[in-house]
Amino acid sequence: MDQIVILAAEGNPLLPNPWEILVTGAGFAVLLYIVIKYVAPAFEKIYTQRVEAIEGGLAKAETAQAEANAALEEYKQQLVDSRAEANRIREEARAEGAQILADLKEQAAAESARITAQAHVQIEAERQAATVALRAEVGTLAADLASRIVGESLADNALSSRVVDRFLADLEASDSAGATT
Amino acid sequence: MIALALPAATTGEGFVPPTTDELHLPDVLPWAADYGTGVGKQMILVLLSVVIIAWFFSKAAKKQALVPSKLQLVGEMGYGLVRDSIGKDIIGQRDFLKFVPLLFTVFFFVLVNNIYGAIPLIQLPSFSHPGSAYVLAGIIYVLWITIGIRKHGIGYFKMVVVPSGVPWPLLIILIPIEIISNFLVRPITHSLRLFATMMAGHLIVLLAGSGIEYLLVLQDNIFLQATSVLVLVGGVAMYMLEALIMVIQAYVFTLLTAIYIQGALADEH
Numbered sequence: 001m002d003q004i005v006i007l008a009a010e011g012n013p014l015l016p017n018p019w020e021i022l023v024t025g026a027g028f029a030v031l032l033y034i035v036i037k038y039v040a041p042a043f044e045k046i047y048t049q050r051v052e053a054i055e056g057g058l059a060k061a062e063t064a065q066a067e068a069n070a071a072l073e074e075y076k077q078q079l080v081d082s083r084a085e086a087n088r089i090r091e092e093a094r095a096e097g098a099q100i101l102a103d104l105k106e107q108a109a110a111e112s113a114r115i116t117a118q119a120h121v122q123i124e125a126e127r128q129a130a131t132v133a134l135r136a137e138v139g140t141l142a143a144d145l146a147s148r149i150v151g152e153s154l155a156d157n158a159l160s161s162r163v164v165d166r167f168l169a170d171l172e173a174s175d176s177a178g179a180t181t
Numbered sequence: 182m183i184a185l186a187l188p189a190a191t192t193g194e195g196f197v198p199p200t201t202d203e204l205h206l207p208d209v210l211p212w213a214a215d216y217g218t219g220v221g222k223q224m225i226l227v228l229l230s231v232v233i234i235a236w237f238f239s240k241a242a243k244k245q246a247l248v249p250s251k252l253q254l255v256g257e258m259g260y261g262l263v264r265d266s267i268g269k270d271i272i273g274q275r276d277f278l279k280f281v282p283l284l285f286t287v288f289f290f291v292l293v294n295n296i297y298g299a300i301p302l303i304q305l306p307s308f309s310h311p312g313s314a315y316v317l318a319g320i321i322y323v324l325w326i327t328i329g330i331r332k333h334g335i336g337y338f339k340m341v342v343v344p345s346g347v348p349w350p351l352l353i354i355l356i357p358i359e360i361i362s363n364f365l366v367r368p369i370t371h372s373l374r375l376f377a378t379m380m381a382g383h384l385i386v387l388l389a390g391s392g393i394e395y396l397l398v399l400q401d402n403i404f405l406q407a408t409s410v411l412v413l414v415g416g417v418a419m420y421m422l423e424a425l426i427m428v429i430q431a432y433v434f435t436l437l438t439a440i441y442i443q444g445a446l447a448d449e450h
Contacts, residue, residue, distance in 0.1 A: 013380060016312030017216075023224040024313035027231045028320065032286045034235045040282040042242035043260040046253075053247050 139164035199384075199391050223310050226303065230293040238289075263288045263435065271439035276446055280439070283324070287317070288435040291375065295427035298383055299420070306379040306427065311372075314379075318372030321438050329445035337445075371437055378430050382423035389416025 143160045205216040209225060241256025249257060263285045268277040291308065298306030308314045329337040342359040343352065389412055396409035 014311055016315055017221075017310060018312065019220070020223055020227075020310050020312035021316045023220075024227050024307070025316040025320065027227045028286065028290055028317060031231045031234055031290055032283065034231075035238075035286045036282040039235070039238045039242060040260075040285060042239075042245060043257065043264075044278075046242065046245050046247075046249075046257065049245065050247055 135164075135168065139168075142167065196392070196395050199387050222305060223307050223313070226297055226305060227294060227307050227313065230290060230297070230307065234286075234289045234293055259289065260285060267432075267435055267439050271436065272443045272446065280442055284435055284439055287321070287438050288431055291317070291434050292428065292431035295379060295431050296424075298379060298386075298427060299424040304383075304386070306383055308375050309379040309383040311376045311380075314372040314376035317434075318368050318375070321371065321441065322368040325441040325445040328442060332446055367441070371434070371441075375430055375434050378426050382419070382426060385419045385423065386416065389413070389419060392416075 139161065142164060206222050208216055208219040208221040238256050238260070241253050244250065244253060246253060264277075264281045267288070268281045268284050271277075272280055294307035294313070296306075297303045298309070308317075326337075329341070333340055341363050342356050344355055344359065347355060392412045393409045393416065396412060397406050400406050
């Protein structure tokens with residue numbers, strides 16, 4: 001029991017060790033100095049920088065957004081312009097195409113008219129030739145036939161051609177009379 | 182010392198709990214001198230904590246990267262906790278910034294020195310020694326009174342002890358109460374709260390240790406030895422609780438510091 005009493009008296013847990021007071025106080029002071037001098041300013045600087053960076057970033061983003069919007073507007077405008085341009089070109093092309101078509105048609109019509117006229121002329125010439133040839137040949141044949149039937153040579157050319165001409169004239173007269181009637 | 186105490190106990194009247202003296206190891210410088218005569222383990226740990234905190238936060242803040250590394254992030258979180266949730270919230274937007282370094286130092290100084298108690302082999306919360314708690318609370322006591330006087334002049338004392346809007350007969354009772362509560366009790370509770378919780382936690386771990394030793398090593402009955410497991414489980418649970426208390430006490434100590442400073446800066450009592 002005596003021992004316990006002595007222990008309690010010696011070991012009052014509330015009595016401080018002066019050296020510990022000194023060391024703790026000094027340690028705290030040193031640490032406080034380091035924090036005030038270096039640590040806190042460093043962290044505050046980081047905070048400030050970050051705030052600036054974020055705010056700057058926001059401003060930059062806004063500028064970029066505005067630029068993008070402007071570019072979009074410009075692009076849309078260009079699109080509208082180019083659409084109008086395309087329409088215009090298409091219209092022009094259509095008109096030009098129609099013009100070319102009309103020209104071609106006109107040319108073709110002229111050509112066909114020319115060909116037709118030429119054909120007519122040719123046909124007329126051939127008909128004339130055929131008429132002349134037939135007239136001669138029919139005359140000869142008819143004379144041959146008549147001479148054979150009459151038994152008398154109608155070799156005299158002048159005579160026979162007069163006969164034939166008269167015959168043909170009669171024929172044409174009767175034809176035209178028939179046509180008129 | 183436990184080893185010395187316990188055989189005596191077993192020969193005599195059973196288990197004798199360890200006393201607070203057994204918390205103290207002999208001093209380191211000069212080697213194995215009696216506790217209190219030279220530089221002890223606790224002082225070395227206190228100095229080590231200064232080195233640890235200064236080193237860690239200097240390293241964390243060194244690069245000052247906008248996109249922080251993990252280390253910097255941890256440092257910023259620690260700094261931000263004290264700066265915003267203690268400093269800004271308690272002291273207020275206007276004045277808090279110049280007290281942030283103090284609060285920061287107080288918080289991490291107390292925290293690291295408390296956490297020592299939860300680290301095996303170190304296992305000594307520095308503030309389980311009363312001198313450390315006294316001096317820290319004393320520094321803050323002097324500080325908030327100084328702040329108050331600088332802000333309000335010598336009338337600050339009247340402001341603190343005379344509550345406004347109270348009829349004068351009540352002041353006869355209130356003024357002594359205010360003097361006692363603000364100028365006597367406040368620094369004592371501030372330091373004792375920290376010291377007592379750390380000391381108690383330290384003592385409980387020691388008690389559990391010696392209890393296990395008593396039951397397991399010094400008893401012959403196998404069933405009695407088996408009950409040491411219960412002490413072990415309880416001891417571990419207390420260790421966990423104590424680890425929690427170490428953090429909470431660091432926070433509370435810093436929070437009270439901020440509240441005292443805020444009170445000194447405030448315009449009305």
